[in-house]
Amino acid sequence: NALAQVRPLKRVRVFSRAADKRSAFAADMAKRLNTEVVAVDGAEAAVAGSDIVVTATNSAEPVVKGAWLAPGMHVIAMGANALDRRELDNAAYMKADLICIDDRAQGAIEAGALTGLTTAGKLKWSDIAELGEVVEGTGPRRTKAEQITLFNSLGIGFEDVVYGYHVYQKAKAAGLGREIELP
Secondary structure (H helix, E strand, C coil), X not given: CHHHHHCCCCEEEECCCCHHXXXXXXXXXXXXXXXXXXXXXXXXXXXXXXXXXXXXXXXXCCCEXXXXXXXXXXXXXXXXXCCCCCCEXXXXXXXXXXXXXXXXXXXXXHCHHXXXXXXXXXXXXXXXXXXHHHHHCCCCCCCCCCCCEEEECCCCHHHHHHHHHHHHHHXXXXXXXXXXXXX
């Protein structure tokens, strides 16, 4: 849903190993996004021809292969936030022209794929941009439309607290919600 707020989505393809869940999710998201959302039978079918690829799993085995990535794609891997989780294979990271992560220090203890690649000497942490650098404009950026960009999202708890506080302040100012006492 958040992606639809910043990018025009014409067609969305979704895959889940559970056919009933993927169909229900597709139907629900089609209503929410007011766009075509199609349940497909495999991860490769979901990736093929896409401009944006989002993974959200807790899989220990990669679900997206680098061989499937095409020029210009933007990949968001947001479920692999533990050393034993892998949403993308090594080839996906190696094929990316720009890799971004929330925080390098956090990545070193949570991003299993990146930790494996840096330990093997195939990537250096200094070559991986931090989200803050990209947003501020001080880090690397996509310079050509055909570049593949990859954001390995780990989620930072502090950000959740800050966002929650912001939402709380807005709700309070608008007179929404109600205060409750906690034991």
